[in-house]
Amino acid sequence: MIAVTDLKKVYRQATREVRALDGVALTVPDNSVHGVIGQSGAGKSTLVRCIALLDRPTSGVVEVNGTDLTAVRSADLRRARRRLGVVFQHANLFDSRTVADNVAYPLELAGVGRAERASRAAELLGLVGLAENADAHPAQLSGGQRQRVGIARALATDPDVLLCDEPTSALDPATTGEILDLIAALKARLGLAVLVITHEMTVVKRICDSVSLLEDGRVVESGPLTEVVGAFGSRLSESLLALPPAAGADSAEGGTVEVLDVGRDGELSALTTASRHFGVDFPVVAATVERLAGTTFGRWRVQVLPPLSPDEVVGYFSANGVQAGVTATTGSVR
Amino acid sequence: MIDFLTQLAANPVVTNALWPAFLETLLMVGVSGVATVVLGLPVGVVLFVTQPGGLAHNRPVNVVLGSVGVNITRSVPYAILMLSLVPFTRWIVGTSIGPIAASVSLTIAAVPFFARLVEAALREVAPGKVDAAHAMGSTRFQTVWKVLLPESAPALVAGVTTTVVTLIGYSAMAGLIGGGGLGRLAYNYGYQRFQPDVMVLILVILVVLVQLVQWAGDAVVSKVDHR
Numbered sequence: 001m002i003a004v005t006d007l008k009k010v011y012r013q014a015t016r017e018v019r020a021l022d023g024v025a026l027t028v029p030d031n032s033v034h035g036v037i038g039q040s041g042a043g044k045s046t047l048v049r050c051i052a053l054l055d056r057p058t059s060g061v062v063e064v065n066g067t068d069l070t071a072v073r074s075a076d077l078r079r080a081r082r083r084l085g086v087v088f089q090h091a092n093l094f095d096s097r098t099v100a101d102n103v104a105y106p107l108e109l110a111g112v113g114r115a116e117r118a119s120r121a122a123e124l125l126g127l128v129g130l131a132e133n134a135d136a137h138p139a140q141l142s143g144g145q146r147q148r149v150g151i152a153r154a155l156a157t158d159p160d161v162l163l164c165d166e167p168t169s170a171l172d173p174a175t176t177g178e179i180l181d182l183i184a185a186l187k188a189r190l191g192l193a194v195l196v197i198t199h200e201m202t203v204v205k206r207i208c209d210s211v212s213l214l215e216d217g218r219v220v221e222s223g224p225l226t227e228v229v230g231a232f233g234s235r236l237s238e239s240l241l242a243l244p245p246a247a248g249a250d251s252a253e254g255g256t257v258e259v260l261d262v263g264r265d266g267e268l269s270a271l272t273t274a275s276r277h278f279g280v281d282f283p284v285v286a287a288t289v290e291r292l293a294g295t296t297f298g299r300w301r302v303q304v305l306p307p308l309s310p311d312e313v314v315g316y317f318s319a320n321g322v323q324a325g326v327t328a329t330t331g332s333v334r
Numbered sequence: 335m336i337d338f339l340t341q342l343a344a345n346p347v348v349t350n351a352l353w354p355a356f357l358e359t360l361l362m363v364g365v366s367g368v369a370t371v372v373l374g375l376p377v378g379v380v381l382f383v384t385q386p387g388g389l390a391h392n393r394p395v396n397v398v399l400g401s402v403g404v405n406i407t408r409s410v411p412y413a414i415l416m417l418s419l420v421p422f423t424r425w426i427v428g429t430s431i432g433p434i435a436a437s438v439s440l441t442i443a444a445v446p447f448f449a450r451l452v453e454a455a456l457r458e459v460a461p462g463k464v465d466a467a468h469a470m471g472s473t474r475f476q477t478v479w480k481v482l483l484p485e486s487a488p489a490l491v492a493g494v495t496t497t498v499v500t501l502i503g504y505s506a507m508a509g510l511i512g513g514g515g516l517g518r519l520a521y522n523y524g525y526q527r528f529q530p531d532v533m534v535l536i537l538v539i540l541v542v543l544v545q546l547v548q549w550a551g552d553a554v555v556s557k558v559d560h561r
């Protein structure tokens with residue numbers, strides 16, 4: 001388990017201070033994947049570096065399995081780090097070593113004997129599907145294969161926690177999918193607490209159980225995936241259920257209303273029910289449907305034509321427990 | 335041409351003095367080369383790790399070693415360094431004559447040069463690899479020994495090659511103040527007694543020697559380079 005409390009990191013530069021992390025708190029239980037998403041400069045890499053103690057936090061607590069890493073030093077810190085694997089964006093493999101020797105490196109540090117290192121490395125490479133490449137050098141591998149080696153190496157000391165800083169940002173979409181599936185499979189198999197840093201929504205959609213939105217060093221939204229996506233109007237909900245751009249729709253007559261359908265598998269959409277209730281059609285301006293963490297989400301933006309007012313429609317939805325809101329009204333209403 | 339070669343082959347300078355001089359040159363370059371690598375590698379590593387933001391950043395050590403130790407030595411021309419080191423050499427090896435004595439000033443001239451090459455080679459290692467080493471729980475020593483040095487091996491070997499080639503050049507100068515070797519031979523016979531054939535022969539030998547060293551160095555580089 002990872003538990004971060006009130007984590008702050010201030011970089012002092014010649015003329016100014018950069019508050020890269022400004023009181024971050026998050027928890028990642030075992031056997032789950034927590035995503036941290038944010039724009040460039042939000043502090044995502046700083047968060048990983050501070051949790052892995054590659055940078056010392058200015059203040060705050062970083063607990064891994066109940067041990068506060070900020071409180072331990074030198075030899076104890078090095079030992080504590082074996083409980084924690086780090087996967088980097090560019091894998092950061094050692095070019096001078098073979099694939100097997102890269103995976104064996106953490107075991108070498110831990111004082112494991114040669115024969116045992118070799119068999120453990122072979123086992124780990126099998127786990128990530130690279131058993132055949134043990135004697136290759138990293139330069140002979142593709143980006144996706146290198147990342148697999150990076151994952152195998154991070155798992156060598158049997159950690160309970162895996163930190164991944166943009167593990168797929170350098171990969172194409174197909175390879176991204178493979179690596180994400182691998183991380184999810186390893187999580188389930190080894191019961192890992194995984195923290196994944198990313199700026200890609202696909203990563204969150206595919207493997208995360210919970211997610212935090214980081215902005216200017218603060219967590220502005222956080223929670224289980226179904227909860228944040230199901231929170232109408234939240235930033236994460238709007239980004240994870242992104243609507244295609246609908247040109248000219250906002251200038252249409254009447255107004256537009258947005259509706260969030262949650263978990264209506266095989267049931268009527270709230271939209272259909274409303275349409276029957278009011279006896280009118282709601283032309284769809286934009287829509288998206290996603291199945292996330294086992295729940296189907298539908299987000300609709302529809303046009304409401306006079307004499308019906310957008311507020312009336314929203315009122316109906318609210319009364320029936322469906323989240324909705326007015327997104328545009330034009331002058332022609334009444 | 336044939337005449338030139340037969341004449342050269344009969345020249346007592348060539349038959350008697352060339353081989354010992356060649357061995358003296360090899361001895362000077364060999365001894366100072368090994369000493370330079372043994373001393374220069376740690377100096378280069380210390381320069382690298384003590385730099386601002388380095389593994390063991392330490393401003394006083396970095397400034398003293400870098401500016402005072404390395405830069406001052408490097409800014410003294412070898413000819414002057416060699417002469418000024420005569421008393422020191424006498425103190426260390428008991429004499430200022432001979433290839434071993436010459437190796438002292440050669441080493442002192444080459445160590446700062448090689449140390450800078452080592453520092454530059456280590457700087458080429460991607461910082462992410464150092465992060466990875468730390469994240470896996472390496473000590474600073476392990477990071478240097480198991481990661482930084484192996485990862486920079488191609489550049490380090492290239493640095494050794496460059497240093498040895500430079501030492502071959504310096505060794506000719508060292509020969510003039512008693513080091514002996516091919517430099518001395520070229521000066522005595524090729525220059526002072528004006529035997530241009532001896533001069534040409536020594537030039538050819540030096541060119542071939544440098545080529546061989548470069549070729550061997552490059553061969554080792556391609557062997558250790560897995561990128």
Ligand SMILES: Nc1ncnc2c1ncn2[C@@H]1O[C@H](COP(=O)(O)OP(=O)(O)OP(=O)(O)O)[C@@H](O)[C@H]1O
Nearest residue numbers: 011018020038039040041042043044045046047199
């Ligand atoms: N070593 C440093 N010294 C000074 N400022 C830093 C340092 N590292 C990061 N910062 C600053 O901290 C802020 C957060 O940086 P960080 O690298 O964590 O962002 P990020 O979310 O990972 O961005 P990206 O998506 O581009 O990787 C930025 O304003 C950055 O300029």
Ligand SMILES: [Mg+2]
Nearest residue numbers: 044045046166
């Ligand atoms: Mg980053």
